[in-house]
Amino acid sequence: MKLSFKFKIATISFAISGTLLTVFGMVFFAFIYQSGIDRMDREIRSLVEAQLRVGHPPEHWQNFDKSLKFIYGEGHISRIALLVSDSRDRTLFQSENAPAVLAALPRPALPSPPEQDRPGTKDHLEHLDKNKDGRISHDEFDGPAHVFYEADADDDGFIATEEIAELDAPPFRRPPMDDQPPLSDVAAFQTQETPSGSWRIGIFRDPELTVIVAMDMNAFYADINRFRVAFMVAVPLGLLLLGITGWFLAAGAMRPVAIIADTAEGITAKGLDKRIPMVGNDEELERLVRVSNGMLDRLETSYHQAVRFSADAAHELQTPLTILQGELDNAIQSSEDGSTEQQRYSMLLEELRNLKSVVQKLLLLAHADEGRLNINTVPVDLSELIHNATEDIEIMAPKLKIDTHIGERIEILADPALLNQTIRNMASNAAKYADENGHAVFTLEQDKQAVRFTLANTAPPIPDEDQPLLFDRFHRVEKSRTTAGSGLGLSLAREIARAHGGDLVLDPYKDGMVSFTLTLPIT
Incomplete structure (x- = not known):
């Protein structure tokens, strides 16, 4: 099946647009997904970064968890989970909704601390006690903050020098802030699937603490799904709109070609003076x-x-x-x-x-x-002309059996001489090519708009390759040309029929008979 050029253009534009939209959708969703992940990572980092650069007592993290709930609201309490552990992986704080998988996550490795001179413990402690009162304040203490708070049992903000030696962790000096690694070097982000849902997890570590913040991704995935649903609805509508637009654009582009084709189709041998109008500016x-x-x-x-x-x-x-x-x-x-x-x-x-x-x-x-065939139309008794033709064919082919089905006094407006020549040409053709002992059938019918004269005779079927050429001038089916004739009779008969507004056609071969039908309008 051949497809129109207009349909091909619309289909190609539809396919290209659909491909581009699909690729755009994939790139767009990848972009918004990664953008959402980056946004959550920045949000987690901004929450934790300030907390790691200064020491805090253990109860600080409980207050920090409460502040997170306040920031995100009571309706989003379960969105943020917090886990804080010390340098020995002892849990200092864990929020109620923290997934169990947080405690088992691998911690990012810390870079090696810079080499520092470290005096002996006793000398160093005496050095820290600047007031020489046997006590060290939080500001004087240079060990881990949680160690100071564990030693400060009475919560007075001071610890005795004798108590430090009894702690599990020996005192050591924290490196200056300028010597600590950037937070990005001791942070890791990952996505974890848990029975409670998907979590985006940020793990932050310094020499004293490891802080793990997990952010629920259900809201993020809900946003992604809303985008996906909107895209899946918008794309078919967009493709439909593009297809319709492409169809009309193709129709507009092909309209000049259609005008040219219609004009060329209307140019006949009698109207070769017609010309194709200039269409468009292309x-x-x-x-x-x-x-x-x-x-x-x-x-x-x-x-x-x-x-x-x-x-x-x-x-x-x-x-x-x-x-x-x-x-x-x-x-x-x-x-x-x-x-x-x-x-x-x-x-x-x-x-x-x-x-x-x-x-x-x-x-x-x-x-x-x-177009100069003179036709003088007068009322003509077509029945009489056909009866005369039957008498002629009896003379031309005496052995041919003649059957007639002719209505009486069927009249039309026509040129009697030209119409008589047409009927005689048909009869002569039947007499020449009918089987010697065959028969011919003359049939004349009439309806409200036209009359039809059919002349059928027994004969071999006309070859398929000859049928389109049957009405060409000087064309003869009988190639040996032993049968009398010029090959102009049928051609002239059809031209006369068309000049009267009718036509002469070859009917399908049926019952061993070749038949021609002459159709003429009544008026």
């Missing part, structure tokens, strides 16, 4: 119109030359043929009856009549080609 279409009109100019010139040649030749031959016919008639009359000379003249006269008939047919066809 250079390609203008060139197509110019080339087509130039071709029509050449075709019109050649056609008129051929028609004039046929008409002029036929017209010029009529006079000498008429003179020659008269001379042969005189010669026959002057010859002795039954003599060989008279028989020769009679044979020549018969051939001359055939030649004159061909010339007359060529002249009629030339006039038909020029």
Whole structure:
């Protein structure tokens, strides 16, 4: 099945647009997914970063958890989970909704601390006790903050130097802030799937603490799904709109071509003076119109030359043929009856009549080609003309059985001479090519709009390759040309029928009979 160019353009634009939208959708969703992940990572980092650079007592993290709930609201209490552990992985604080998987997550490795001179413990403690009162304040203490708070049992903000030596962790100095690694170097982010849902987890670590913050991703996935649903709804609608737009754009682009095709289709042999109008402002279409009109100019010139040649030749031959016919008639009359000379003249006269008939047919066809076939329409009794044709065919083919189905006094408006020639050409064709002992059927029918005369005769089927050429001039199915005829009868009969607003067609082969149907309008 052939597809229209307009349909192909619309389909191609639809396919390209659909592909681009699909690729855009994939890139867009990848972008918003990664953007959402980055946003959560920045949010987690901003919450934790300030908490790790200064020491805090253990109860600080409980207050920090409460502040998170306040920030995100009571309706989003379960969105944030917090787990804080010390340098020995002892849990200092864990929020109620923290997934169990947080405690088992691997911690990012700390970079090696810078080398520092470290005096002995006793000397170092005496060095820290700047007031020499046997106590060290939080500001003087340079060990881990949680160690200070564990030693400060009475919560007075001071610890005795003797108590430090009894702690599990020996005192050591924290490196200065400038010597600590950037937070990004001791942070890790990952996504974890748990029975309670998906979590985006940030793990932050310094020499004293490990803080793990988990952010629920259900809201994030809900947003992604809303985008996906909106995209899945918008894409088909967009593709439909693009398809309709592409169809109308293709139709608009092809409209000049359709105008050219319609104009060219309406140009016939009788209207070769028509030209294709200039449509649109496109250079390609203008060139197509110019080339087509130039071709029509050449075709019109050649056609008129051929028609004039046929008409002029036929017209010029009529006079000498008429003179020659008269001379042969005189010669026959002057010859002795039954003599060989008279028989020769009679044979020549018969051939001359055939030649004159061909010339007359060529002249009629030339006039038909020029649209100058004179038709003098008067009421004609078609039934009578067909009855006369049956009598002629009985003379031409005596062994042919004739059947008639002719309505009485079926009249139409037509040129009697031309119509009679058409019917006689059909009858002559049937007599020449019918089987010797076959039969012919004459049928004349009438309805409200037209009359149909069908002449069928027993004969072999016409080959398929000859059927399209059957009405061409000088074409004969019988290639040996042993049967009399010029190959102009059917061509002339159809031209006369069309000049009357009707047509002559070959019917499908049926019941061993070849049939032709002449259709003519009643008025």
